Amino acid sequence: MDSRFHYACTVYGHEADVRDIFASPLPSTQIISASRDKTARLWAEDDDGSGYHQKHSFEGHTNFASSVTAIGPSEDYPEGLIFTGSSDKIIRMYSPLSSQPIAELKGHTDAVCALGIGEFQMLVSGSWDKTARVWIYKKGVAGVEGKQVLKLEGHTAAVWAVLLLQQGLLATGSADKTVKLWKAGKCVHTFSGHEDCVRALAALSACQFLSCSNDATVRRWTTTGECLHVYYGHTNYVYSISVLAGGAGFVSCGEDRTLKVWELDSSEPAQDIALPAQSAWSAAVLENGDVAVALSDSTMRIFTTKSNRAASAANVAAYESEVTANLAKSGEGQKINEKDLQPISALESPGAKDGQVIMVRDGTAIQAHQWSESAAKWTNLGDVIGANDKKAAGGKTEYQGVEYDYVFDVDIQEGAPALKLPYNLSDDPWFAAQKFIDDNDLSQYFLEEICTFIMDNTKDARKNHQPAAADGNTADDPFTGKGRYVPGADDSSAAGTSVEDPFTGGGRYVPGSGDNEIHLGGGVASDPIMNPNRYIPSDTDAMDTAPPVKPQSVLRPAITSYFPKEGYITFAAVNAAGIQGKLTTFSEQCGGLSESEMTSLKELLRADGDVTPSAIETLWKILQWPADCLLPALDVLRLTCLWHDFSCKQLCCGTTESDDRPKKLVEMLCRHIVTNDNSKAANANRLLSLRALCNMFAYAEGSAFLMASYKDVFPALSEGFNLGLSESNAQSAPYYGNKNVQIAAASLLLNYSVLLSASSEVKLNSLIRELSSAVRSSCVEVVIVHLVTGESMSDSEATFRYLVCLGTLISDDRNDTWVKEARALGAERVVETAGAVYSHVPKIFECTKSLSVMLFE
Template identity: 25%
Template sequence: MTYVGRRGVAACGVWTATNGQVVLAIIWMEVEGQYGLSQQLIGHSKGVRCVCVLPDGRLLSGGQDGLVILWAKEEETGKFKVQKQLEHHTNFVYAVCASAIHDPLTFYTGGYDKRIFRLSADGDPFMQFEGHQGPVCSLLENGKALFSGSWDGTAKVWSLETGACDLTLSGHTHAVSLNVLVNGEVVTGSQDKCLRFWKNGHCHKVVTDAHEDIIRGICVFSSGVLTCSNDGVVKLWTLEGEEMKQIPAHSSYIYDVKASLNERPDGLPSHFYSVSDDRSLKVWEPDNSDPSQVLMHAKTVFQVAVLPNSDVLTACEDGVLRLWTKEEKRYAPAEERAAQSEQAEQAAVELQQKGAEAIDAANLPDASMAPTMRGIRIGQTKLFKEGNSAVVYQWNGQGWDKLGEVVGKAPGQEGNTPPMLGGKRQYEGDRYFEAGEYDYVFDVEIGEGSGYKKLPYRRGENPLLVAEKFCVRENIGKSAVDQVAGFIRQNTGQGTPLQQQYAQGGGGGAAPKAAPSAPAAPKAAAPTAPGGAKSKHFPIHDILTFQFQAAKVIDPLFKKLKELDAELPEGTEYKLDANDHIYFQEMIARFKNPNFLKQEFRRCEMHIIFEKFIRWEASKAFPVMDLWRIMALHPKSADLHKASDDGWQYIAHALFVMKQDINGPGCMLGCRYLSNLFVNPTNKSVMIRRCPQVLDALSDLAGSTNKNVRAGAATVLVNYAVSFRDSHKEGTLDDRLQLLSLGAEFLQNENDPESCYRLFAALGTLLLSPAEGFGESLLESAKALEVGAAVAKAASTCGADARVQEAARDLQGILK
């Protein structure tokens, strides 16, 4: 937060004092021309990771939601608005940059999916640069070549004409940041703490230990270089790599540093800007070791960009881009500025209170040592030990002033914070985590049969960034990042401890098991039925799914989809265009991948599958239903059912297709789609809420002459029964009665043993559900509906199938 006066600004530090009150340590600094909030740009649904300014004045941002957004300024209001959302990446977007060639205007994006795209001014991808083995985190183009840095420990130089990789600059470890000097030399930095200077592909200078931790950002201006690091320090270098100055700038990791576009006569920038995990943007003058302004945010600030008019843009973990200006007439309304400041202040207080809980006073310097320790800058705060307590002191320029005691639990004390048994832990290192000491090394289970994987973590690291690296290393999809980050927070004293394991799959549960093309026979326990009868067939405990064999299914399926699309007249709104065909081909590889459930599908691909194909006429919809059936198994399908209308349009469309021909393949595949919707908890909840409509539509299928259709419909009934059994809160008594009635109706004309057995399984599971007020009503209704007679008739019709006869006897026993 920032308090602006006529001639100065007050920057605050927040601490919890002994009496429980929050202490604000206010430092007043003489400054001129203060930045104020001008606009908050809202368009990303998750954290914004990167931002740049295009030559035509538009803004470009990339985020953890996988989106790249173009922002254009409205002439009337002078405010930036979303011009276009681009969905060409399959995962987090880590880097964006403009081309130095302005005619025609193009720009570049790179991210977690290891790909770099070049796009036209309208946002159409027309070139890809592929070759990195890890996420792309740094991009720059100087009009002659494209330069990229990656988590794979390399930087690459690419041809702008062909997209080929001309040079690979190796030698670093882990994520590589880069920039290019005016003379064409490349400057790189990474987790190995070194700066490297490259000329024509050869490293001619290495600055070892340029920083004490990971080098995050490199900025070049006409006479020098700025770097920032996890060590909280910004450094100023000559173009030859000689250190000129260092500034202890932030209390946590610094993610980016940028120089102003205005330079002084001595060649130094008039100002530079740094952003950090400490949630702040700081404005600096090269000759001053104290910031001229501190602008607080509610969460981590990942990147900063400087506009030609000296406005500054920040990209924040809360999903908001914020534009800051020195022109008071362009300040946001006072209410909006006050709300933003209050939000940042509250976040700072909450963060400090959480931080207090993890302080171990035993590791702090004794307060008696304070007179011998000199502060780095006025206003710096430092913790000392007094007895068994942690106490906050602040440097006044000549000595340390005591602010108060920090209250909270130290690790290992009462409460839920896990103890630090044995102190630091050694980790041997890998491609993404350096070797050395860590505060925690977790054993994380990423899936059945995959064993445990090591997850190293140091206190103070951003859990989200650590989770991202872990998921890249283990080839886990981005849907798992938030869960892994939550696991870290919970198990490092930032929340309630969780069981130290992580099961990959939708909703944190186990991923659906592999199964044959048709659903496996239901498995049941042997509970005691009413009246003391025993059943080995009911209740069913697991959802039944229709899986697929990629080697046999995918190529013919996509070939058919392509043929049907080709038949659509030119100009048809939902006919695939040139970009769609590119996305279409890329989708095929994801569907054929053995790790299909871990593949990331872009919004543009989901748009083709569910928004374009839904508009095909029902007679051509059977391959669409097959594609939907497969996609229902994937965690990404849940996104369709999180909107206010809960995605009912897709289920309703499937029911419409099924009704057009109850004996056709579209109906059979529609049933399989509905069955697979029960796999994901979000989709299942929608199916339960819409139970009356779904069962009402399924009643038309009782007269189908296609046994595969009837088996599919019976599987939907089984899954409803299993879901109702899982929780008495799922569905109503009326839903259960409707299911009971429909099951009995299907049995009246059933002569296929497989369909018959599934119907018995649905009814048996429903009737053996925990009572919770439903049991007696269901049994009485079953007798009134003469379900016993329907069971007997179906059993006799299906002949001597032993499994059917056994299940029929068990079901009759329940009904007595």
């Protein structure tokens, strides 16, 4: 190769990981990208060649957009066609001029993770359903039409890669570690050699191709089955390969934060380019010879060999600072062998090649340095924070600038990078697991197993941990047990069955491996920065002083650690940029917000924001927007109720005695809960209304407001579930099939039970205490209604929370008042049914056993 690649520019616009990138065959130098933000986008080069700008965004996905390809203009398609694959199992076709799909291809039964384009209007797809499929698309009377013509079966795991070769050959790469060659729908050869999932394929010629794998290698094959070369150099999963112009070499990228440039006949990379993100998901060689890389930091980075397209010295310096900062904050710190460390004097000698990284010991610190050929010097990339899994000062592990007792590598599925799960011993494992799910946009399906993982791996540490209570005494954490896990030690506890999800990782922990019980319980309040999903009011939150709680001896004996539940469930995950974008969009449709109003709303989106009274007035204003524009307003409301005590008081109490807006607010939220509208906007409003009500429990004023509003809230919850879960309305009102909605509704009832429990009595003023009997009676009734109407149709996590709610409501029943009421409402059958339906879920089964003792013995 004649020249080296240099940083050119960064392309911004996506709001989440850019999963795939394709060098567009459309006119001019363009790029097409697919992202976890559920969009694909078309980018065109700026006129001056200094960067790229977005030309179009393609929407309609209901889950991650994970693969993309395209064809150029033709007689049938003058503008060309763009194809996208998604985790929603559907392939969509777009005109480059339309944001909505013009056709859909359905047939896969799991996520579509790979697409390839061929001659004769042929498209091939790969999926987690272990198949590849061949489609023919054509222009019909009603527009573009597509039809599946072949279904290729034979792989035993997800098909991650597809490649159309010449002479009618098709190659597929799979998580079963093999590459298969197909002709006329039949497998004619299986290539073995990779030791882990095969992630991508690229054609070198009519009879040679490349494959890359999670085993950190790239292999060069002939179509007859011979492996000509194995390329070693990556230190982690290799996700993507792309052949350079002329076929003299290729580029590869993956999970080791590098883009590597290779010559075909070389055993080592010709160039290593450091990247400022953990995951480099995809690389593409563009028409002009540049290389584009799709990254997990929601950007694309462009590299060029042409001096006139290279970035300025200032921009290069800024890019290098990003690389350094990313490595420093990652806390990834690879396991370091002492023999791999070099003395600091090694920096006095030049590197062996551009991009070479060495680790040197400087006193007690280990630093990473990278050799820059052009600058002829070593660049300090920063301290290797997590080297050898060593703890920070005080026995903590640093992650993203915050110290934790543990930072676990959690793999939701085999074959993708691990996600980081930070955890402090003072945190409630259940809430830490929920925050992890919210932060990483994962399915609620994983909640129980992630929590089990936390508990299994911190048992001894939690047993020995004595957090300080508010009075200075030690308090037992209800999550206690045995078996401490030290990151980097024996991974035997992490073994398990993988679940096919390509956006999470492989090799350390796979949900499904643990059968241990999961306890939902109290503990002391967490630092809101460490664990923003959890808030437990302290004694200073009391609106009034109530008589002291009766001694434990007169309470019903505690027979399980599941209840009484302590601490409220709140929802703190936030995508501030997304909310602001929606506010701007809907503002134009609903009368407009001034610049100062937009600024005040932004402050409400920050936990540390400086909130002014005018901000609440602006929030009241946007809460009057039409229902189909209300999504960002409800999101702002949800966060305001959680983060800003004075603002929450204004929302729940009004600014004057005659202010009726609080009453109208709760009526509006309840109206969204029971609506029969099943549009996307209505479902989002329903979910956020429930979460906003949950968050109001964060402050005493909000709790009192919800107690006083129970006659609005409880009937809405009952009516909504009777509509949504009855068989006659299952099709017309399917919104309660949404797990997140079910869990939010269950969380709201559970929060009421926490407020009503003996441990919370001191937090209620005298007026509200007078309501507690009526509210508790209503709460018992509603939770049983939900259990009865849901039964086998409810999500297991929602069912668990309902059971904990019921247990909390009756665990301090000194006179059996609520026990008798629960019995009269049919609690015995409900509890037995839940135990039978979810006998495979340990925490539910154990809850039902405990409830049976409390109710009937």
